[in-house]
Amino acid sequence: MSTVVLIGAQWGDEGKGKVTDFLAEKADLVVRYQGGNNAGHTVVVDDREFKLHLIPSGILYPEKICIIGSGVVIDPEVLIKELESLQRRGINTGNLKISQRAHVIFPYHRLLDQVEEGRKGENKIGTTCRGIGPAYMDKSARVGIRMVDLVDREVFAGLLERNMEGKNHLLTKVYDSEALDLNSVLGAYNSYAETLKKYLADVSIIINDATKQGKNVLFEGAQGTLLDLDHGTYPYVTSSHPTAGAACLGAGIGPTRIDRVIGVAKAYTTRVGEGPFPTELSDDVGTFIQNRGGEFGTTTGRPRRCGWFDGVVGRYAVRINGLDYLAITKLDVLSGLEKVKICTSYRYRGELMEEFPASLRVLKECVPVYEELPGWQEDITGARSLEDLPPAARNYLERIEEISGAPIALVGVGSRRSQTILTASIYD
Ligand code: IMP
Numbered sequence: 001m002s003t004v005v006l007i008g009a010q011w012g013d014e015g016k017g018k019v020t021d022f023l024a025e026k027a028d029l030v031v032r033y034q035g036g037n038n039a040g041h042t043v044v045v046d047d048r049e050f051k052l053h054l055i056p057s058g059i060l061y062p063e064k065i066c067i068i069g070s071g072v073v074i075d076p077e078v079l080i081k082e083l084e085s086l087q088r089r090g091i092n093t094g095n096l097k098i099s100q101r102a103h104v105i106f107p108y109h110r111l112l113d114q115v116e117e118g119r120k121g122e123n124k125i126g127t128t129c130r131g132i133g134p135a136y137m138d139k140s141a142r143v144g145i146r147m148v149d150l151v152d153r154e155v156f157a158g159l160l161e162r163n164m165e166g167k168n169h170l171l172t173k174v175y176d177s178e179a180l181d182l183n184s185v186l187g188a189y190n191s192y193a194e195t196l197k198k199y200l201a202d203v204s205i206i207i208n209d210a211t212k213q214g215k216n217v218l219f220e221g222a223q224g225t226l227l228d229l230d231h232g233t234y235p236y237v238t239s240s241h242p243t244a245g246a247a248c249l250g251a252g253i254g255p256t257r258i259d260r261v262i263g264v265a266k267a268y269t270t271r272v273g274e275g276p277f278p279t280e281l282s283d284d285v286g287t288f289i290q291n292r293g294g295e296f297g298t299t300t301g302r303p304r305r306c307g308w309f310d311g312v313v314g315r316y317a318v319r320i321n322g323l324d325y326l327a328i329t330k331l332d333v334l335s336g337l338e339k340v341k342i343c344t345s346y347r348y349r350g351e352l353m354e355e356f357p358a359s360l361r362v363l364k365e366c367v368p369v370y371e372e373l374p375g376w377q378e379d380i381t382g383a384r385s386l387e388d389l390p391p392a393a394r395n396y397l398e399r400i401e402e403i404s405g406a407p408i409a410l411v412g413v414g415s416r417r418s419q420t421i422l423t424a425s426i427y428d
Contacts, residue, residue, distance in 0.1 A: 071250020204252025
């Protein structure tokens with residue numbers, strides 16, 4: 001019985017939804033601990049596709065307890081729509097628990113996200129414009145409103161009035177934008193509170209009790225290591241911590257409770273939004289990967305930038321998250337390529353660089369050093385063990401392990417639950 005943290009080892013969109021869904025089968029609890037509805041997890045169950053933004057992928061199993069931790073920022077309108085859409089499709093949402101301490105996203109957060117991106121012009125971050133950054137800014141500035149405050153009518157009205165006075169001043173005087181109407185926001189959020197209050201709980205108690213009882217707990221990270229506020233390609237990052245350490249804070253458990261950390265990476269690399277991306281491909285291979293992999297954002301529909309697997313990023317993710325294992329997704333997308341490449345290091349102004357640099361100026365100048373490997377032509381979507389894979393695909397995986405420095409526990413060869421090769425035991 002173990003507690004497992006699953007994180008994205010690249011720039012997000014690594015296919016964590018599918019891996020979480022697969023690992024959730026043996027979990028008792030599935031916990032989201034950071035980010036918000038900037039995330040988009042696509043899960044396919046029996047040919048039915050589900051796109052989840054806030055609710056842990058474990059919800060697709062009727063008996064699992066699914067938790068949204070305090071580190072998540074919640075847009076209640078989006079959460080309610082997601083709940084209703086799942087309920088319409090016959091999914092049991094009765095086992096969802098939401099942290100009382102999670103912060104709430106308001107319309108002024110969304111608006112501020114948009115106007116600030118507009119103001120930045122060419123220097124924009126390329127955010128999802130879901131209000132994520134402004135909501136975390138309020139949390140750090142100690143003026144955020146938490147779920148526990150939202151459902152307390154007396155407290156909530158006062159907090160909202162105070163915040164909206166300041167935000168409307170900012171919107172109209174600084175950004176030359178429209179003011180928002182206090183009463184309509186208050187009315188809408190009071191109604192959201194009525195719908196959501198039955199889900200609220202002190203989730204830290206539930207999670208800690210589960211670990212004491214030896215249950216399997218799966219912590220589901222959103223976004224990826226290189227979008228981490230501290231360790232990502234700052235400032236082209238999100239405003240939370242998609243790295244493994246955040247599971248403790250965002251769930252309300254101590255580091256001693258974590259048994260295993262798994263990093264999910266695609267067999268290649270993708271990125272949405274702005275910022276440097278050394279192995280990006282702007283040729284036919286990039287287009288091939290984009291079309292074959294369906295690389296368009298789940299949340300915004302934006303085309304994802306595509307490139308070769310970056311082993312420098314892989315090593316970095318292993319170090320920052322203390323990865324025990326890698327899970328490699330979408331290996332099938334690379335079938336049909338004559339050659340495949342893995343970036344083993346960068347060349348910066350003539351020097352070989354083995355580690356991921358902190359400076360974006362340096363990263364922009366880094367030229368990937370590639371190892372070229374033979375590709376494979378076979379359709380591998382039916383492979384269920386490593387032995388079913390062509391030798392070239394196995395060799396490719398072995399090189400990813402060696403270059404990144406962590407063994408592979410799972411390989412994805414298609415979007416369905418069953419299209420998964422498990423090579424190590426995840427829960428003891
Ligand atoms: P924000 O999280 O909306 O503030 O966006 C900040 C950056 O993170 C932008 O580059 C987004 O494209 C990126 N981002 C946020 N969420 C995701 C995700 O779930 N997958 C991939 N990129 C994301």
